Amino acid sequence: MSRKTSRPAAGKSRRTGRRSPAAAAALIAVGLLFTGGAYAAVSATTANAQPAPAAASQSNVEDGKKLFQANCATCHGLNAQGTSDGPSLIGVGAAAVDFQVGTGRMPMQGHGPQAQKKPVQFTQEQINQLAVYVGSTAPGPSIPDAKYLDADGDAAHGAELFRINCAMCHNVAGAGGALTEGKFAPSLVGVTPAHIYEAMITGPQNMPVFNDMNISPEGKRDIITALKYQEKIGNPGGIGLGSLGPVAEGLFIWIFGLGAVVALTVWITAKSN
Amino acid sequence: MSTATAAPTAPAKQSGGFTGKAANYLDERTSISGAVKEFGRKIFPDHWSFLLGEVALYSFVVILLSGTFLTFFFDAAMTHTTYEGSYAPMNGVHMSAAMASTLDISFDIRGGLLMRQVHHWAALLFVASIGLHMLRVFFTGAFRKPREINWVIGFVLFVLAMAEGFTGYSLPDDLLSGNGLRIIDGMIKSFPLVGTWISFLLFGGEFPGEDIVGRLYSLHIMILPALVIVFIALHLMFLIVHKHTQYPGPGRTEENVVGFPILPVYAAKAGGFFFIVFGVIMACATFFQINPIWNYGPYDPSPVSAGTQPDWYIGFADGMLRLAPPHLEFVWLDRTWSFGILLPVIILGLFIVTVLIYPFIEAWVSGDKREHHLLDRPRNAPTRTAIGAAGVTFYAVMWAAASSDLIATHFRVTMEGVIHTLQALLFLGPVIAYFVTKRICLGLQKKDREIALHGYETGRIVRLPGGEYIEVHEQVSDYERWELVSYKDNAPVMLRPNAQGKITGSMRLRAAMSRWFFEDRIAPVTQNELDQSHGDDEHH
Numbered sequence: 102m103s104r105k106t107s108r109p110a111a112g113k114s115r116r117t118g119r120r121s122p123a124a125a126a127a128l129i130a131v132g133l134l135f136t137g138g139a140y141a142a143v144s145a146t147t148a149n150a151q152p153a154p155a156a157a158s159q160s161n162v163e164d165g166k167k168l169f170q171a172n173c174a175t176c177h178g179l180n181a182q183g184t185s186d187g188p189s190l191i192g193v194g195a196a197a198v199d200f201q202v203g204t205g206r207m208p209m210q211g212h213g214p215q216a217q218k219k220p221v222q223f224t225q226e227q228i229n230q231l232a233v234y235v236g237s238t239a240p241g242p243s244i245p246d247a248k249y250l251d252a253d254g255d256a257a258h259g260a261e262l263f264r265i266n267c268a269m270c271h272n273v274a275g276a277g278g279a280l281t282e283g284k285f286a287p288s289l290v291g292v293t294p295a296h297i298y299e300a301m302i303t304g305p306q307n308m309p310v311f312n313d314m315n316i317s318p319e320g321k322r323d324i325i326t327a328l329k330y331q332e333k334i335g336n337p338g339g340i341g342l343g344s345l346g347p348v349a350e351g352l353f354i355w356i357f358g359l360g361a362v363v364a365l366t367v368w369i370t371a372k373s374n
Numbered sequence: 375m376s377t378a379t380a381a382p383t384a385p386a387k388q389s390g391g392f393t394g395k396a397a398n399y400l401d402e403r404t405s406i407s408g409a410v411k412e413f414g415r416k417i418f419p420d421h422w423s424f425l426l427g428e429v430a431l432y433s434f435v436v437i438l439l440s441g442t443f444l445t446f447f448f449d450a451a452m453t454h455t456t457y458e459g460s461y462a463p464m465n466g467v468h469m470s471a472a473m474a475s476t477l478d479i480s481f482d483i484r485g486g487l488l489m490r491q492v493h494h495w496a497a498l499l500f501v502a503s504i505g506l507h508m509l510r511v512f513f514t515g516a517f518r519k520p521r522e523i524n525w526v527i528g529f530v531l532f533v534l535a536m537a538e539g540f541t542g543y544s545l546p547d548d549l550l551s552g553n554g555l556r557i558i559d560g561m562i563k564s565f566p567l568v569g570t571w572i573s574f575l576l577f578g579g580e581f582p583g584e585d586i587v588g589r590l591y592s593l594h595i596m597i598l599p600a601l602v603i604v605f606i607a608l609h610l611m612f613l614i615v616h617k618h619t620q621y622p623g624p625g626r627t628e629e630n631v632v633g634f635p636i637l638p639v640y641a642a643k644a645g646g647f648f649f650i651v652f653g654v655i656m657a658c659a660t661f662f663q664i665n666p667i668w669n670y671g672p673y674d675p676s677p678v679s680a681g682t683q684p685d686w687y688i689g690f691a692d693g694m695l696r697l698a699p700p701h702l703e704f705v706w707l708d709r710t711w712s713f714g715i716l717l718p719v720i721i722l723g724l725f726i727v728t729v730l731i732y733p734f735i736e737a738w739v740s741g742d743k744r745e746h747h748l749l750d751r752p753r754n755a756p757t758r759t760a761i762g763a764a765g766v767t768f769y770a771v772m773w774a775a776a777s778s779d780l781i782a783t784h785f786r787v788t789m790e791g792v793i794h795t796l797q798a799l800l801f802l803g804p805v806i807a808y809f810v811t812k813r814i815c816l817g818l819q820k821k822d823r824e825i826a827l828h829g830y831e832t833g834r835i836v837r838l839p840g841g842e843y844i845e846v847h848e849q850v851s852d853y854e855r856w857e858l859v860s861y862k863d864n865a866p867v868m869l870r871p872n873a874q875g876k877i878t879g880s881m882r883l884r885a886a887m888s889r890w891f892f893e894d895r896i897a898p899v900t901q902n903e904l905d906q907s908h909g910d911d912e913h914h
Contacts, residue, residue, distance in 0.1 A: 214788075256462055256463040257462070257463050257464055257465045257466050257467050259463075260463045260464070260467075260671060261467060261671065264549065264670075264671050264674070264677045264679070265674070265676060265677050268549075268677055268678075268679040268680065269677060269678050269679060269680060270680050271680060272679055272680040272681045273549065273669045273670050273671070273679040274666070274669045276681065277680070277783060278679075278680025278681055278779060278783065279680070279778075279779035279780070279782040279783045279789045280789070281788070281789060281790065282788050282789075282790065283782070283786075283787065283788035283789075283791075285782070285783050286680065327463055330462065330463055331463070331669070336663045336666065337480070337481070337487065337663070337666075337668075338480075338487055338491055338662075338663030338664065338666060339491070339659075339660065339661045339662045339663045340661055340662050340663060341663050341666075342662060342663065344666075344669070345681055345780060346550065346679075346681045346682070346683055347550075347665075347683045347684060347685045347686060347689075348681070348683050348686075348689075348776070348777040348780050350498065350664050350665070350685070350686070351498065351685065351686025351689065352686075353658075353662060354495065354498040354499055354502055354658070354686070355502055355686070357658075358495065358498070358499050358502070358654065358655075358658055359429075359499065359502045359503060359506060361654050362429050362499070362503065362650075362651060362654055363422070363426075363506075365647075365650050365651075365654070366422040366423075366425040366426070366429070366647075367422040369422070369425065369643060369646075369647055369650075370420045370421060370422045370424075370425065
């Protein structure tokens with residue numbers, strides 16, 4: 102509320118050509134307003150992602166097919182049947198599309214050990230259309246229900262499931278880890294609940310599929326809850342050093358701890374001038 | 375009233391103030407002035423690298439203080455319990471009493487998390503400062519006669535510190551420490567014949583059992599600290615008996631020590647330095663999180679997290695295991711011989727023993743029976759410095775291998791590539807480091823020689839009346855030159871028949887080793903050469 106009232110003040114000061122002392126504060130307020138607004142818009146679209154598949158109208162499928170043929174067909178084939186350059190997408194489901202395109206992994210930038218995350222190339226509406234189209238080719242995992250994505254489940258159970266099923270690749274703190282041949286499990290910090298869920302049910306890149314027989318939807322909700330809880334509380338002990346464990350701690354003590362102590366020994370034994 | 379009381383009390387005595395009376399009271403009842411006279415006038419030379427051992431001592435004091443606090447609240451039992459504390463993501467999770475009490479220390483006891491972090495950071499600094507102190511002692515040749523025994527004592531302290539660290543790391547019974555214990559269990563089980571028996575003895579049955587935390591706790595808070603204290607006492611006793619070493623310089627000889635007396639200067643400096651080290655540790659513990667056991671959760675033998683590593687000082691052993699090539703197991707005499715584990719364990723053992731006995735090897739090779747209280751500049755002992763560099767490289771490669779997975783993810787390379795590169799470097803790295811270091815040392819010695827004889831190049835070109843151009847060299851001062859020329863030179867030992875007129879195999883070996891050590895050397899500048907070069911310079 103206060104942000105909005107401060108906007109005219111900023112305008113007025115500009116008109117007089119002098120920078121009023123309140124201008125900096127007002128500018129920050131405007132910046133915050135835009136950032137907050139943009140953030141709200143983004144989170145709104147993610148939240149809106151859920152009802153979208155319900156609107157699997159014929160026109161959405163048509164639009165999705167056009168987008169697919171223009172952007173994806175080179176590798177995945179005109180009818181998503183796959184080519185020598187890319188796998189068939191028949192039966193991968195809408196969830197796979199929402200994950201791969203929604204995190205920027207598809208369209209792929211180049212061939213490598215695995216598709217890298219990058220800025221998202223489509224609007225959420227286009228992603229939905231693509232998802233609806235690919236989902237219409239054959240039955241497959243669909244975009245998860247919002248009730249599993251509220252991060253309000255049992256964090257203790259979720260953390261236990263995470264340690265047993267996920268931590269060997271993603272690290273207990275979700276900081277990511279190495280796989281063979283240059284592949285890796287990415288960091289889970291900042292990944293949206295929908296994308297975490299979709300990754301579990303579709304098994305992107307080198308990840309195994311955790312279907313509903315393996316981890317129930319409630320279990321997946323608990324895992325998301327645990328991850329989001331960890332993100333929310335941050336590091337109770339101070340700066341987390343990347344949550345990478347003893348390697349980061351060892352480097353820290355050698356470089357900064359012992360470095361500081363050696364600098365102090367030099368200072369203490371320095372000859373006074 | 376003895377006249378030998380410490381310097382600060384002397385003026386007070388004359389004025390008959392409280393200090394004087396108190397000192398007199400104490401002295402009449404304890405005869406402490408003798409000790410103060412003996413120790414208060416001990417001289418310590420001043421150099422920053424001489425304080426590294428003190429850093430270790432002070433961090434050990436911090437460890438003792440914070441550790442005592444932790445013992446009040448830590449429950450070293452593996453009884454099953456359900457966590458009911460205030461960290462929500464662990465609520466209702468089954469775990470051992472050890473893990474639950476560690477979580478309580480972290481979240482429900484005032485100052486507990488800070489004390490845990492102080493204890494852990496201080497432990498990392500303790501071992502790190504011991505390591506750096508050892509490197510200083512090695513590269514300056516401070517382990518030479520009469521200090522070989524003190525090197526061994528110091529080395530035992532280093533091993534004890536690692537054992538202290540590892541037992542402490544294992545106590546919370548979280549996932550990370552359980553994985554560490556599992557690796558130790560595997561290493562023990564790889565020993566032929568006795569391995570399985572030792573493992574069952576240690577863990578009280580099949581791993582993990584319900585005894586190990588209690589047993590490690592006894593080691594961690596009683597036996598190992600007691601040993602550390604005993605060995606520190608021995609170490610310091612020998613330090614006083616031998617007197618401190620010093621760097622060569624004008625006025626410093628094998629017979630004297632140039633520096634400050636303990637009282638009042640050195641005691642004040644060291645006392646202040648203790649608080650500085652304490653402060654650095656507190657700052658680390660306040661701002662930087664260490665070992666977040668709440669992320670790792672209770673130990674369960676099935677999960678292993680990505681990025682599971684031991685604390686840095688055990689890293690070299692973990693790395694050596696990672697570097698062992700696959701498929702080294704075979705069955706012989708109806709037993710499985712796990713050379714994939716046994717081979718790294720043997721290499722680690724050999725490496726450790728070599729470091730331990732190095733002073734004796736060098737003494738035997740050089741045949742040097744003189745006492746050494748003046749330190750070597752590393753360049754003046756090229757072969758030793760090169761061997762040290764090779765050893766450091768070998769250790770560093772093993773150390774790097776322990777973080778192979780993090781190197782792979784953070785530098786965008788393949789894990790196999792990292793491991794294969796490090797496997798090659800384990801053999802090539804020390805060789806390269808040896809030759810490069812030796813050449814650098816010899817080069818520096820040549821430069822020193824050049825400077826001692828001809829002085830610095832000034833860059834000033836002068837044309838002489840005869841038309842000749844010369845560059846003016848500026849002579850170094852006599853003090854500076856002393857540091858450049860006053861080192862002892864070791865020549866290879868001659869292969870001479872012994873009293874029986876024979877040349878034994880060990881004598882041949884010694885002569886060969888001695889040649890290797892001392893063949894390439896730059897002799898110190900002699901007075902003769904100096905006189906000649908000075909005449910030369912005047913002519914120029």
